[in-house]
Amino acid sequence: MIRSVYFLLGYCLLSFGSWANTSIESNSSQREDLSKMLMHLTDSLKEDYDLNLLPQVRVLREQSKQLGAKDLQARSLLLEGLIRQHFGDYKHSLVLHNDALNIAKPLNLPTLEVQIYLAMAQLEMDLERFRYAQQLLDQAYFLITKQVAADKAHALMGEYMLWQGSLYLLKGSYRQALVTLNDATLAEYTLLTSKLALARAWAHLSIGEYQKASKLLGSDLVKQSVLKRNLHLRVRYKLTSATAALQAGNFATAIDTAKQALNDTFGTRFLTEQSLLQNILAGAHAQLGDFEQAHLYLKRFALSQQALNLQKRNNKLLQLEAQYSLAAQKQQLSVLEKDNALQAQQLIQHQQQIDNAHLAQQRGVLGLLLIVLVVGFGYWRWHNKRYLITLKQQVAERTEELAERNKRLQALSFTDSLTGLNNRHYFFSVIDAQIKPDASTNSEKQEMIFCLLDIDHFKKVNDTYGHAAGDIVLQTIADILKQCTRESDLVIRWGGEEFLIVMPNMTHNEAIEAVERVRRQVECFPFVVNEQPIQVTCSIGFAPYPLMNGAKSTLSWEQVIELADNGLYMAKKEHRNAWVGLQSLNQPLNSSIKQLNEDYRSLINSGQVIASTSY
Structure with a gap:
C-alpha cells in the first residue's frame, strides 16, 4: 500500500514538472508577443502621435505587469507619457515618466534610463524650466558615455545632441547650439538626421545666416519621405x-x-x-x-x-x-x-x-498534495479565463473613459469658464470652415451677420456692486443670448463685457429683428444683485459678410468685425441701449479700410455707407 502511494506521488511530481515546463514556454511566447507589440507602437509614434494608440499602450502595460516583465512595463509607461506630453497633459505625463524611471533603475537598463531622462528634459523645456532640463540632460549624457553599450550609444548621443541644441536655442545661445548640433553625424538614422538638420538650419537663421540654412534645407540630410509621414x-x-x-x-x-x-x-x-x-x-x-x-x-x-x-x-x-x-x-x-x-x-x-x-502529518500530506495539484490546475485555468474576460472589459471601459476625457479637454480649451460660452480660441478654430466657399456651387456661402454686443456702463456695475455682481450680469447676459439665438448661431465670449454673435444664412432685415429682440430682452430683464434690482442695457453693432467694396473686392471677415465694432462704438457714443447695423456700401470706396473705419459716421451721413439704427 505504501509503495503504491509513493508511486502515485512520483507520477504527480513528473506531471507537475511537465506542466511547469509548458507554463515557462507559454510565458516566453507571451513575452515575445508583447515585445513585438512594443516595437510596433514605438514605430507608429516615430511617424506621428495618435491618441487612438493609448488603449493599446495600456493593454501592453497591464499584460507586462501581469507577466512580470518590468522592462516592458517601464517602456509602455514611457510611451504613454510621451503621447500625453505631446497633447499637453503634462500632469499625468510627469507622473508616468517618474513611474517608468522608478521601475527602470533597479533593472540596470541604462539605455531605457537615458530615453526617460531625455523625455523628462523635453517636458521641462515645454514648461520653460531650463535649469531642471539641463540637469536631466547632464544625467543622460553621463549614462551614455559611462554605461551604455557602444552599439547603442551612437543613436542616443544623437538624441542627446538634438535636445541639448534645442535647449540652447530656447535660451538664445545660438552659437552654442550650432557647435552642439554640428557634432552630430547620423546618416543611418533618417528621422533623427532630419530633425538635427532642421534644428541646425533654425540656429543659422537665428543669427542671420540664411545662405547656410537654405543649403541645409536643400541637402540630403532632410529626407522628404520622413516629411510626408x-x-x-x-x-x-x-x-x-x-x-x-x-x-x-x-x-x-x-x-x-x-x-x-x-x-x-x-x-x-x-x-x-x-x-x-x-x-x-x-x-x-x-x-x-x-x-x-x-x-x-x-x-x-x-x-x-x-x-x-x-x-x-x-x-x-x-x-x-x-x-x-x-x-x-x-x-x-x-x-x-x-x-x-x-x-x-x-x-x-x-x-x-x-x-x-x-x-x-507526512502521510496525510501525500494524499492532500494530489488533491491540491488537481484543484490548483483547475483554479489556474478558471482564473486565466476570468482574467481575459476582465481584461477585455477594462480595455472597453478605459477606451470609453479616454474618449470622454478627450471631449472634456477640448471643451475646457474652447469654453469660457465664467459664462459657459465658447471663447475666442474656439471661434478662430471654426471661422475659416464657416466662411469657406461651397465647392459644389463654386460660390460663397449665403450671407452671414457678425454682431458685437457690449454691456453699457459695465464698469459702473463693478465699481458700485463689486466684481461678483459683474460676473452675475455677464452670466445672465450669456443666458439671454442663448435664448434669443438659433442653434446654428455662434455665441462667443469675445472679452471682458463684449460678446460676438455670428448668424449664418440671415438677411439684414432678419438681423434687425434679432438684435432688437436681444436689446429689448436685456433692457426688460429684472437683474437682481445683492437683493437690489439694477437696470442693465447693451449696445450692439453688426455688419454682413461677404461685404463687397467694388465689383471684385471683398472685405475679409476680420474687417467686417471691425466695421461691426465701429457700429457698436457709434451706438454707445450717440445713444447707448441702441444698435447700428451696416447694410452695404452704396458705391465702391476709393478710401482704404482704415479710412472707412475712421470716417464711419460721416460716410453713413453722406449716404456712401447704408446702415440702420434703432434711434
Missing part, C-alpha cells in the same frame, strides 16, 4: 524655409510657403508654429507694401501669442499639481512598504506552522 516635422520644415526666404528677400516665396504651412496647422495643437508663421506673413506683406494684410496677420499673431501665454500658464499650474501628486504617491508607497513588511513577517510565521504540521 510626420505632420509636425513637415510644418517645421516649411516654417524654416519661409524664414530663410524672408531673410533672403524672396518675399513672395516666403508668403506662399508660410500659407501652405499655416493651412497644415489648422485643427492641430501647433500654436507656436502658427504664431511664427503669422509673424512671417506680416513681415513679408509689409516688405511688399501690402500693409493691410500685414496688419491683419499682426493681429492674428498677437491673438496666437495670447493663447500661447495662457497655455504656458496652465501648463505650469498642471506641473505643480503633478509634483504634489508625486509627493503623495511616495508617501503612500512608504505606508505600503511597512504593511508589506508586516505581512511578510506574518507569512513567515504561518509557513513555520505549516512546516511543523507537515512533519507531523
Whole structure:
C-alpha cells in the first residue's frame, strides 16, 4: 500500500514538472508577443502621435505587469507619457515618466534610463524650466558615455545632441547650439538626421545666416519621405524655409510657403508654429507694401501669442499639481512598504506552522498534495479565463473613459469658464470652415451677420456692486443670448463685457429683428444683485459678410468685425441701449479700410455707407 502511494506521488511530481515546463514556454511566447507589440507602437509614434494608440499602450502595460516583465512595463509607461506630453497633459505625463524611471533603475537598463531622462528634459523645456532640463540632460549624457553599450550609444548621443541644441536655442545661445548640433553625424538614422538638420538650419537663421540654412534645407540630410509621414516635422520644415526666404528677400516665396504651412496647422495643437508663421506673413506683406494684410496677420499673431501665454500658464499650474501628486504617491508607497513588511513577517510565521504540521502529518500530506495539484490546475485555468474576460472589459471601459476625457479637454480649451460660452480660441478654430466657399456651387456661402454686443456702463456695475455682481450680469447676459439665438448661431465670449454673435444664412432685415429682440430682452430683464434690482442695457453693432467694396473686392471677415465694432462704438457714443447695423456700401470706396473705419459716421451721413439704427 505504501509503495503504491509513493508511486502515485512520483507520477504527480513528473506531471507537475511537465506542466511547469509548458507554463515557462507559454510565458516566453507571451513575452515575445508583447515585445513585438512594443516595437510596433514605438514605430507608429516615430511617424506621428495618435491618441487612438493609448488603449493599446495600456493593454501592453497591464499584460507586462501581469507577466512580470518590468522592462516592458517601464517602456509602455514611457510611451504613454510621451503621447500625453505631446497633447499637453503634462500632469499625468510627469507622473508616468517618474513611474517608468522608478521601475527602470533597479533593472540596470541604462539605455531605457537615458530615453526617460531625455523625455523628462523635453517636458521641462515645454514648461520653460531650463535649469531642471539641463540637469536631466547632464544625467543622460553621463549614462551614455559611462554605461551604455557602444552599439547603442551612437543613436542616443544623437538624441542627446538634438535636445541639448534645442535647449540652447530656447535660451538664445545660438552659437552654442550650432557647435552642439554640428557634432552630430547620423546618416543611418533618417528621422533623427532630419530633425538635427532642421534644428541646425533654425540656429543659422537665428543669427542671420540664411545662405547656410537654405543649403541645409536643400541637402540630403532632410529626407522628404520622413516629411510626408510626420505632420509636425513637415510644418517645421516649411516654417524654416519661409524664414530663410524672408531673410533672403524672396518675399513672395516666403508668403506662399508660410500659407501652405499655416493651412497644415489648422485643427492641430501647433500654436507656436502658427504664431511664427503669422509673424512671417506680416513681415513679408509689409516688405511688399501690402500693409493691410500685414496688419491683419499682426493681429492674428498677437491673438496666437495670447493663447500661447495662457497655455504656458496652465501648463505650469498642471506641473505643480503633478509634483504634489508625486509627493503623495511616495508617501503612500512608504505606508505600503511597512504593511508589506508586516505581512511578510506574518507569512513567515504561518509557513513555520505549516512546516511543523507537515512533519507531523507526512502521510496525510501525500494524499492532500494530489488533491491540491488537481484543484490548483483547475483554479489556474478558471482564473486565466476570468482574467481575459476582465481584461477585455477594462480595455472597453478605459477606451470609453479616454474618449470622454478627450471631449472634456477640448471643451475646457474652447469654453469660457465664467459664462459657459465658447471663447475666442474656439471661434478662430471654426471661422475659416464657416466662411469657406461651397465647392459644389463654386460660390460663397449665403450671407452671414457678425454682431458685437457690449454691456453699457459695465464698469459702473463693478465699481458700485463689486466684481461678483459683474460676473452675475455677464452670466445672465450669456443666458439671454442663448435664448434669443438659433442653434446654428455662434455665441462667443469675445472679452471682458463684449460678446460676438455670428448668424449664418440671415438677411439684414432678419438681423434687425434679432438684435432688437436681444436689446429689448436685456433692457426688460429684472437683474437682481445683492437683493437690489439694477437696470442693465447693451449696445450692439453688426455688419454682413461677404461685404463687397467694388465689383471684385471683398472685405475679409476680420474687417467686417471691425466695421461691426465701429457700429457698436457709434451706438454707445450717440445713444447707448441702441444698435447700428451696416447694410452695404452704396458705391465702391476709393478710401482704404482704415479710412472707412475712421470716417464711419460721416460716410453713413453722406449716404456712401447704408446702415440702420434703432434711434
